[in-house]
Amino acid sequence: MRTTHAFTCMSGATLIGPSRTRFRLWAPSCDAVGLEIEGLPPISMDRHAEGWFGAVAPCGAGARYRYRVRPDLAVPDPASRAQPDDVFGPSMVVDPRSYAWAHAGWRGRAWEEAVIYEIHVGAAGGFRGVRDRLAGLAALGITAIELMPLSEFPGGRNWGYDGVLPYAPESAYGTPDELKALIDHAHGLGMMVFLDVVYNHFGPDGNFLASYAAPFFRHDRATPWGVAIDFRLPQVRTYFIENALYWLMEFRFDGLRLDAVHAIVEQDWLVDLAARVRAETEPGRHVHLILENENNDAALLGMGFAAQWNDDGHNALHVLLTGEDEGYYRNFSQDPAADLARVLGQGFAFQGQMFPTLGRPRGTPSAGLPPSAFVLFLQNHDQIGNRAMGERLTALADPHALAAAYALLLLSPQIPLMFMGEEWGSRRPFQFFTSHVPELGRIVRDGRRREFAAFAHFSDPARRETIPDPNDPATFAASALDVAEAGAAACREWLALTRTLLALRFRHVVPRLRGARGLESVPIGPAAVAARWVMGDDAVLAIALNLGDAAVDLPPGFAGPLLFGSPDPHALPPRGVTVRLTEAGHE
Numbered sequence: 001m002r003t004t005h006a007f008t009c010m011s012g013a014t015l016i017g018p019s020r021t022r023f024r025l026w027a028p029s030c031d032a033v034g035l036e037i038e039g040l041p042p043i044s045m046d047r048h049a050e051g052w053f054g055a056v057a058p059c060g061a062g063a064r065y066r067y068r069v070r071p072d073l074a075v076p077d078p079a080s081r082a083q084p085d086d087v088f089g090p091s092m093v094v095d096p097r098s099y100a101w102a103h104a105g106w107r108g109r110a111w112e113e114a115v116i117y118e119i120h121v122g123a124a125g126g127f128r129g130v131r132d133r134l135a136g137l138a139a140l141g142i143t144a145i146e147l148m149p150l151s152e153f154p155g156g157r158n159w160g161y162d163g164v165l166p167y168a169p170e171s172a173y174g175t176p177d178e179l180k181a182l183i184d185h186a187h188g189l190g191m192m193v194f195l196d197v198v199y200n201h202f203g204p205d206g207n208f209l210a211s212y213a214a215p216f217f218r219h220d221r222a223t224p225w226g227v228a229i230d231f232r233l234p235q236v237r238t239y240f241i242e243n244a245l246y247w248l249m250e251f252r253f254d255g256l257r258l259d260a261v262h263a264i265v266e267q268d269w270l271v272d273l274a275a276r277v278r279a280e281t282e283p284g285r286h287v288h289l290i291l292e293n294e295n296n297d298a299a300l301l302g303m304g305f306a307a308q309w310n311d312d313g314h315n316a317l318h319v320l321l322t323g324e325d326e327g328y329y330r331n332f333s334q335d336p337a338a339d340l341a342r343v344l345g346q347g348f349a350f351q352g353q354m355f356p357t358l359g360r361p362r363g364t365p366s367a368g369l370p371p372s373a374f375v376l377f378l379q380n381h382d383q384i385g386n387r388a389m390g391e392r393l394t395a396l397a398d399p400h401a402l403a404a405a406y407a408l409l410l411l412s413p414q415i416p417l418m419f420m421g422e423e424w425g426s427r428r429p430f431q432f433f434t435s436h437v438p439e440l441g442r443i444v445r446d447g448r449r450r451e452f453a454a455f456a457h458f459s460d461p462a463r464r465e466t467i468p469d470p471n472d473p474a475t476f477a478a479s480a481l482d483v484a485e486a487g488a489a490a491c492r493e494w495l496a497l498t499r500t501l502l503a504l505r506f507r508h509v510v511p512r513l514r515g516a517r518g519l520e521s522v523p524i525g526p527a528a529v530a531a532r533w534v535m536g537d538d539a540v541l542a543i544a545l546n547l548g549d550a551a552v553d554l555p556p557g558f559a560g561p562l563l564f565g566s567p568d569p570h571a572l573p574p575r576g577v578t579v580r581l582t583e584a585g586h587e
Contacts, residue, residue: 005104006096007249009242012079012167013093019060021093025053025067025077026235027212034068038090042068050235051213061095069212078209079239080168082176083152087164087206096250099180106187108254108286109143111306112372112513114192115410115502116417117142118380121150122157123430123480124420127174131182133483134189140423140495141502144192146257148381150179151198154205155435157476159381160196161259162203162434166243176251183252192254194290195247199240200263201225205440223263231266240269241276248281255288255306262294274304290375296348296363301373307415310374312349314383316340317405320527320547321378321397326455331356337523344412344531344543345521347374371413371516371533378402378409379419381430388452388467390431390479392422401547403497404577407564408545410501411509411579413516413533424486425494431468433476441471504564508581512536525552528572532557538584546572554578 008014014022027033028051035043035055045053045067059065064084066074076083080091117137124130130145137145149160156172163170169179183193201223202209209216216236221228230236247253261270274289281287288306301308315332316339319325325333332339332349339349347366355362366373377383384392393402409416421428434444449467452458458467468475485491515536524530527548533541542560546552551571559569560582566572 005101005250005252007242007246009079009167009246010238011242012077012081013065013091015061015093015095016056017060019058021057021059021063023055023057023065023077025212026051026239027053027067027069029214030069030212033212035065036068036074037063037065039063059093061093061098063093064090065093066090067212069208073208073211075208075211076165078165078167078213080152080165083165083168083171086156086171087152087154091168094176099177099184101180101252102184103187106252107284108288109190109192110286110514111288111415113506113510114144114288114415115142115505116144116146116194116375116415117420117423118146118148118196118417119420120148120159120381120430120479121170121173123476125481126172127178127182131185134182134186134191137423138189138191140499141506142191142418142423144194144254145186146194146196146417149196149198149259153203154437157433157435157473158203159385159432159434161198162205163198164203164205164207166197166199166240167246180251187252192286192288193252194255194257194288195251195253196257196259197244197247198259199229199243200260201229205436218265221265225263228263228265231264231269237269237272241273244273244277245280248277248287254286255290257290257292257309259292260294261291261300267297267300270300270305271303278304294362296350296366298348298351298364298366298369301366301369307373307375309380309417310343310347310376310414312339313343313374313376313414314378314380316343316349317378317408318383318393321393321401321405324396328357335523337525337527337529340545341521341523341529341531343374343376344414344529345518347371367518371518372415372513374414375417376409376412376414377417377419378405379422380417381419384419384430385432385479388455388458390429390468392427392429394425394427395429398575400575403494404545404565404575405547406497407501407577407579408543410498410505411541411564412531412543413509413513413535413541416505421481421485423495423498424491426481426485426491428479428482428485430479431475432470433479434470435473435476436471438471441469445469445471501564504579508563509535509541512539512541516541520557522555524555524572525550528552530555530558540582542580542582543577544572545577547575549574 033053045055077091081094082092151163152165152168218230291308319336350363449464512535519532521531528546530544560580563579565578
């Protein structure tokens with residue numbers, strides 16, 4: 001018998017029988033709330049303590065409903081499980097047990113086995129399109145896919161960070177059961193599935209919370225996206241913690257990547273979230289929580305979070321590969337080789353040093369953390385898509401230097417992340433796209449173009465007009481994956497390189513990763529570093545990378561057996577890499 005899964009939340013619509021549903025809404029700003037179900041007379045909801053309203057109605061799965069919070073305003077459920085008609089339409093009651101899991105016994109994989117592939121579901125053809133690609137990714141050596149945010153957003157084209165209904169999978173991508181089928185299929189292939197979740201803000205269109213739950217927000221703190229969410233309130237804390245558990249328990253995601261947690265004022269909520277996840281997910285499951293945190297707070301990585309996206313590593317590598325020094329790359333332009341050496345040996349480049357663009361210290365000491373506490377990448381949605389034109393490194397960097405950096409990415413003890421198409425060296429851009437109403441679309445377009453006025457290449461207003469309009473459907477179309485591109489000769493070669501590197505990783509690095517620690521990591525040239533790690537079995541992994549135009553001498557310790565790259569034990573050629581592994585007792 002196949003097992004089904006369901007998770008009961010405090011808020012939202014919960015089936016309690018084939019034709020009976022319980023509805024609960026936190027609306028402390030309302031004196032009365034009505035429940036309006038299509039095909040039924042309006043129902044007055046009972047008012048309970050602390051701003052809660054509830055009702056039981058004679059309806060089942062598929063029923064569409066709204067909450068009447070004012071005589072002139074009916075809103076979707078903030079805990080809606082499905083929005084078949086987008087964010088301004090009614091919510092729909094969902095039966096969480098309608099999907100029968102084929103791989104209900106899946107318990108996940110150890111974190112050290114993670115090779116992560118970030119993907120935008122819409123640009124990959126929806127839930128079914130992603131599912132169709134899984135077998136090829138698994139055969140390549142990818143062990144985890146990370147889906148960009150899925151919470152319902154306005155329109156059908158969006159990165160996902162404008163979501164306004166955190167419990168509802170984006171209807172433009174498919175149904176909740178199609179999402180479960182994607183995850184189930186991945187588990188059958190031995191792959192984990194992570195979800196990017198946004199708990200620091202809501203999108204600018206379609207969020208009605210302030211109309212009936214004004215205390216949800218605090219106006220004494222601002223974020224880059226507007227007023228802050230008030231995580232001091234227990235109802236708010238529970239709303240998001242239950243959202244995390246909902247994705248992990250009901251959809252069987254193997255982990256969550258928490259977006260921009262530095263924008264959450266009450267950092268203790270993060271500790272509570274991790275504790276609840278550990279306490280309430282089934283014993284024996286591998287469930288991984290990953291942070292994006294500009295604060296470089298190493299303490300959180302010892303409090304239930306597996307790892308943090310290592311922006312410092314990316315930024316140093318990007319400067320070395322491209323020479324760019326504008327925007328946040330200015331923070332890494334003075335000595336990027338030293339920054340990269342610190343990243344490889346200690347985790348963060350900034351561990352309390354002054355951060356030029358912020359004008360204050362950034363980060364905390366991280367040398368005591370294992371290398372696997374950091375997710376390293378050359379590209380991701382942010383670092384590609386937040387460029388004016390959305391270019392990938394294949395369009396910006398020397399191909400030999402990029403291949404050398406790619407070897408570092410896939411063979412270092414940090415956890416590697418690739419962005420969709422990177423496995424074959426895609427040259428297609430990934431641009432910022434939306435599908436807002438026309439007025440908001442114009443505001444977003446003009447604001448984005450103004451942001452780039454400080455960059456030398458876009459100082460000319462006429463040139464700024466060439467930056468793609470996010471709301472233009474052609475911008476989304478230009479960003480969609482083109483699998484046929486992988487058939488080009490250069491892409492086939494890059495795909496073979498990916499396959500080779502991942503095979504080496506799983507044979508030589510992954511089995512030794514638990515217990516690994518940094519040994520030494522130093523710059524050996526203006527664009528070159530050499531790093532060594534003592535692995536969990538006391539073998540020594542050594543990687544030297546030279547992204548410069550001149551050869552550099554290798555330090556002692558790089559004469560061990562060659563795993564990949566340049567065979568010369570004394571010098572490293574321009575745009576070269578050497579990876580060596582010395583077994584314990586064989587130095």
